[in-house]
Amino acid sequence: MKYEGLCLSVKNIEVSKKLYQDLMGLEIDTDWGVNASFKGGIALQQDFDRVIGVPKESIVARSYNMEFVW
Numbered sequence: 001m002k003y004e005g006l007c008l009s010v011k012n013i014e015v016s017k018k019l020y021q022d023l024m025g026l027e028i029d030t031d032w033g034v035n036a037s038f039k040g041g042i043a044l045q046q047d048f049d050r051v052i053g054v055p056k057e058s059i060v061a062r063s064y065n066m067e068f069v070w
């Protein structure tokens with residue numbers, strides 16, 4: 001298995017992009033609006049419920065929600 005990256009589900013993609021750029025110095029590789037990936041393998045995804053096909057009400061917000069992409 002090969003590690004491809006880390007996808008973090010975020011509430012606000014713009015606030016999150018600014019945090020990772022300003023605080024951590026990461027550079028955006030691609031930006032698709034509700035999805036952005038940084039050079040180095042970290043990606044941010046807003047509206048993750050839509051991506052995985054589950055009702056928004058079924059998502060339990062926790063500070064440690066994330067997905068490893070293999």
